[in-house]
Structures are given as C-alpha cells and as structure tokens.
Amino acid sequence: MTEKWKEEKWAEDIWYSGKVTRRRVIGWGGGAIGAMMLVPAPWRAAFGAEKAYKIGSEQPLSGAGAAGGKTAVVGLQMAADRINKNGGINGRPVELDIVDDESSPAVARQKTEKLVQEDNIDAHVGGFLSNICLACMPVWEDAKIINMISVCLDTTLTTTHCNRYSFRTYDYAPAQAVAFAPTLTKMGKKWHIAFADYSWGQSTRDAYIAHIKENGGEVVGTTGIPLGTPDMTPFLSKISGDFDGLFGIFFGKDGVTLVTQAYDLGLTKKYKFAGDGSISESTNLIAIGNKIDGFTAINRYIPVFQGPLDTPYHHAWFNEAKERLAKIDPSGPLPDKYVQSNFEALNALKIGMEKSKFQTRADTMKLVEALEGLELKAGPDFPQGDKTIRKEDHQAFPQEFIFTVSGGTYHLIETVPGAKTVVPPACNFSA
C-alpha cells in the first residue's frame, strides 16, 4: 500500500526504469565481471595473461627476530620488483607470498604447511632464525619444494641436516673461520673467545678454535654468555690473563652489549678486539658509537665502496636498498647482509628456474639439478660478488671481507676470495 505511488502513470518511467529485475542483475553482473577481467592487474599489462610464479617466504615479522625479518623482506621485495620489471622469469611474473613466523617454530611450521598446501607456492626463499629453518626443513623435503635459505647461519643446515631441496647461497661459520684465522694469528697468537652460549655461538666457537690452532695460534679460554643477557659484566669481568686478543661471537643487541661493556671494563684497550661481523652490523653501529673503534671483523657483506665492492652495480643496489630501508626505519640504516642475502637468494632461484625451464612444482627435480653447481657471477643480480653453489652440499662460498671499524665507518683491510674459504662438504648429493 505504501508503494502505491509506483503504479501511478507519472511514476512509471521513474520506477520501472530503475527497477531491479533478474535480467538486469544478470546483465550488469556479467558486465561487471567482464570489466574486472579486462581491468589490468599491476603485472598483467607487462605479462599478458601469464600466471605468476608464487614464491613463498617465511620471515620473522613479529617477535624476537622482527627487526631483522623486516630488513630481510626489503631484499626479497627488491629482487622481486627488479625481476618483474625486467620481464619476469621465463616470461612469467613473480609474486611473493610472505608469512610471519612470529619467531616461533610452532607457528612457522603451521604457516609453511599452509604455503605448501593451501597457497601452492612454486618455491620458497626465506628463513631467518636458525631454529625455525631447521624446524621447517622436513616441510620442504616432504613436499619436494626448493628451499633457498636466505639468512639462517646454522652450520648443520648444509651439513648434518642437509637435504636435496635446500640451498644456501651465502657463507657459514666454518668458511669464515678458515678465511679469518690467518689474520687473527697475525694479530696475536693467544686468543680468548666470548660467545653467545647457544648452538650458533658454540658451533662458531668450535670452528675458530680449530682454525686458529691450524694456523699456529691457540685459544686459551672461552666464556659463554647466555643469549639476551642484558648485563654481561659478571661474565666479562672474569676475562683476564695472558692472551693477545679477545674474540666475540654475538649478534643483534647482544653485540651492542658486548662491545659497550667490554669497553667500559677496559678489555678492548688491554687486548686486541676482533669478532664475528654480526657484532658490527650497520644497525648496531649507531648504538655502539666510538666504543667499537679498532674492532676487526669478518663479514660477507659490508656497506662500503672499496675494493671489489666499488662497482656500478653495487652502487645502484646500495642506493635502492638504502632508500627502501629508510621507509621502514626512519633512522636510515645502511643495507646489511640480511638485505643482500635475500636479494641474491631470489636471483639465484631465478637463474635456476630459467636454466631448468621450470614451470610447475613437477619440475622441481630439474630445478635442483640446475641449481647444483650453479655459478653466480658478480653483477646487478649478485652485487656481493661471484659465488658457486657447491653440488655436493648446496653450500656457496662467497668472498669474505675482513675490515676494521673506526669513526662509525668500515675500512676494508682484506678480501678473501671464496675459493680460499672452502671447507670439505659434510654431505654429498652428487654421489
């Protein structure tokens, strides 16, 4: 009754012209769907109707590893954008499917299972915390999916826990120890090692003990400090005696704590001070200030334009990474090894996929074979330098940079070629 006006002659035109009929719904609906299909997706204009390769990546975007995880994603995104801009892989674009593992192995397992089973990723590039990388190794092996490890440092990933589907395109502790030990023994014969008392710190300590000894030196004592110890003074104050140098194995905020407290106790003046490059990552330098002056370290990447890093492609990569990092961290940190190794891991995968003409997960074995022994040449894809993925254990041996820190900047003192850092493989897929 209330709508009687619609039947009035004068209202017919207005009402019926706008009436929702089934025919109109179908007509407009069909039109809308058609229009949506015609509207180009961001990459459709460049790639026509080609289906994107889905690359999964588990990263710690919250929890203990969040700061590093977000940095790692910058490298990954940079590589993906560059690949898409240059025509994709085999003519197909790349789409990243990044999941937050919340720095927890249990969550990481659930999310990587989802990447494999629900999201149907073609390959995986990622992994930041070693315990999570290890916990997820069975997922990639069971699903037969390529896993390009992009940050995890644990030695066993390519030794006792190696598998056919996992690859590491950067260094590990034994290789760094081989590269750094000759320099250390020139600095002093007797060393004391202070290390983060958990698996990475312990395995790195063992590698240095062995290689310092091989080079005619000696480790006269070691001090394990639990991870995350806010006050290291009780541990550091016990370090004394007749030795030449103090060697630190820490990362993240533990690195900051070590340097500031060792300096305050006078240890860095009394002894020569050296250590793992993770202590002096650019993100730590701001907090440490000049207390780290004179520190000698080794790293696979340092943000400088000296020696082999003074190349046009490194300049270009550095500038873009710095710009992108400023967007997530207003303090404007310089690119670090986490950005570098994620960027290069995805590029290595790209080369492998092109070489094997990878189309779907069914081609994974061809991709494995293409990646095994793959030579990665320095250039825009690999600004860090040349490296080869060893066939036997899927471990790469990049060049290493030995440097000192002073005045808040890095000074390159020696470049050790990758070939001089090689450690015999502990597993052998080629056999």
Next chain:
Amino acid sequence: MTTAPLDKAIPLGRLRLGHSAVFWLGFCAVTVLLIAAPLVLPEFWRRFLTEVLIWGLLAMSSDLLIGYTGMISFGHSAFFGLGMYGAAGALLMVSPPNLWLAILLGLAGAAGAALFVAFFSTRLRDIYFAITTLIFSQIFYVIIFTWTAVTGGENGLIFTRPHLTIPLLYNARFTSTTLHWFVLAVVAGSYLILHRITQSPFGMVLQSIRENESRTRAIGYAVERYKMMSVMLSGLFAGLAGVLYAIQNEFAAPDFVYFLTSGDTVIYNVLGGIGTLVGPIVGAGFFQLARQLLAQAFGDQFPYLIPLGLVFIATIIFLPQGILGFARRWLNR
C-alpha cells in the same frame, strides 16, 4: 564447579535418555565425525585438525589439575617438552625409528619431570604452587636451551617420523590420514581414561581437595599423596601430547618448554571450560581456528592476539564456565 547430576534424564523428543547414554551417544557422534574428517578435508586442514587434537590433549591433561584438583599449573610446558625430547631421543638413537619406543621414552621423560615437580610443589597451594611450577618449567627450559650437545640447544632436534607399526602385523609409513587417526585414537583413549579417573573415588577425592583441602585432610585423606598423583597423571598425559607433536612435526624445540606454552594451555582451559575435559579441547580448537581464520581474512600480519585477548576477557566476564560450560548449561535448561 558444576557438573550434570549423574542420574538426571535428558529429554530428547519423546525419548528420555540417561546421562550415561547421552554421554556415549555424544562421544560416538564426535568420534565418528573426527574419523570422517580427514576423508573430506583438504591436506592443510587435515593436518590442522590433527594439531588441534594434540594441543587439546595437552589442555585436557592440565584440566585434571586446574579443573578437578584446583591447582593452577604453569609447568605443563615442561611435561610437554620433556615428552617431546624423550620421543626425539628415541627416534634419533634407534634405527629404524620405532614409534612405540618413542612413546615409551617420551612418557618416561614426562613422568620423570612430573615426579620431580610434584615432589617439591605439591606441599604448596594456590599462587605458590603456580609460581613453583612456573619456575620448574623455566629451569627445564634453561637446561634444554644450553645443553646443546644433548638437546641441540636453541636449534632443537630434527628427526624422521617413525612408521606406524604393530609388531608382526602391520608396518607402513604414516600418511596425514593415518596419522590423524592415530592421534585421534590416542586422544580419545586419553579422554576416556581421564574421564574414568575423574568419576572414580580417586577423582572424587581430587574434587574434594579442590573444594576444601583442609576438610579433606581432616577426614583422613593423605592430600599431598593425592596431589602428587594428580600432578604425575597430568604430566604423563601432557608428555603424551608432546610425543604426538614430535611425531607429527618431526622436530623438538626448546620454545615448547618455555612458559608461554603453559600460558596457552591455561587460556585453552578458560576458553573451553574448566573442569569439563572436553572443554579444553574445544578451547584449543577455538583459539587455533580463530588465529588461522583471522590471518586468512585480514592478512598474515594481522595482530590476532588483540581480538583473541578481547574474546578471552569477554569469556571470563560473561562466560566464566567457558564455551562448553555455557553450552551445557544452555542444553540443561
């Protein structure tokens, strides 16, 4: 704690079924649904459901303490973790890995930890008991985290999943479906055992301790002994959950021994319904499913803990008996 009177007949249309018949009907219906689930669910959700059952078993084990004995434990992560590491040890030591040995060693690990914790903590009550269990779980965490040579330290241990074997009869690799059925069988069996325990004279004494510990002691029960038994039983089933988790995921990590796992367990209990045994499983399922669906709906980096925290607070205020307690009251109206 409210439980339905045993002799109460529940109307079901014209039929009047005894409480026991309703219990068995409900149990069978849910079990049949859970048996059928992996046949229709996609791989990811099949695995997800199996994991929910495992977390549910952990939560159910703690319900024996929280809901029936009135002792809030923040030490269940230790029992869960020790079960996990016990199983991991067995799977790494013996080749080919043996399922039953893993279960045995896992249970032994959890029982050992439970005995240790029970011995020192059951003399205490209320918050003092809760804090003591929390401290013990942290002690186990530090030992596992730093004893790298044995436990793998921060990296934990990874191993191969054993075959499903029945000596001389059956030997096959676990598929996600058979693993689900295996876990379901263990969880259902554990539920029946725990249900029987809570309905037994022993269980009645536990409930009596929960209601009035001094009076229970006054009428002659050795309260400490009962409490010790309760902690040990609870720890044993928590260890069993740890074994199942290790078998499903093929790794053991110190993170599971950290007290946050115990916190999650208490949350599952409160959400699902304390003192119901099934409630904690429902709570675990609700929590895990909500997290998954929120991540799928709003993106992976959505801070799901905020809405879940609000749900948790709302449950405490408006549904203090949890989801299952509320459902039971509603059905009994």
